[in-house]
Amino acid sequence: MTKAASTLGLAQPALTAQLQRIERALGGPLFERDRRGARPTALGELVLARARVLLPA
Numbered sequence: 237m238t239k240a241a242s243t244l245g246l247a248q249p250a251l252t253a254q255l256q257r258i259e260r261a262l263g264g265p266l267f268e269r270d271r272r273g274a275r276p277t278a279l280g281e282l283v284l285a286r287a288r289v290l291l292p293a
Contacts, residue, residue, distance in 0.1 A: 237274070 241251040259265050266280035276284055 237269075 237252055237255075238248050241248040244251065246254075255266065262279060262283065264279045265277050266283055267274040267276055
């Protein structure tokens with residue numbers, strides 16, 4: 237989260253709070269988090285696939 241927040245120009249707590257709001261709105265966790273990093277859940281993979289289609293448009 238720290239690296240992602242830095243890349244986005246956000247504070248880590250702000251990014252975490254935003255991600256939690258998105259997860260609540262979508263009804264589940266988007267990432268499995270541990271000390272080694274984060275990996276997308278099945279829901280996260282679905283959201284990423286949709287985002288990859290929409291972002292270039």
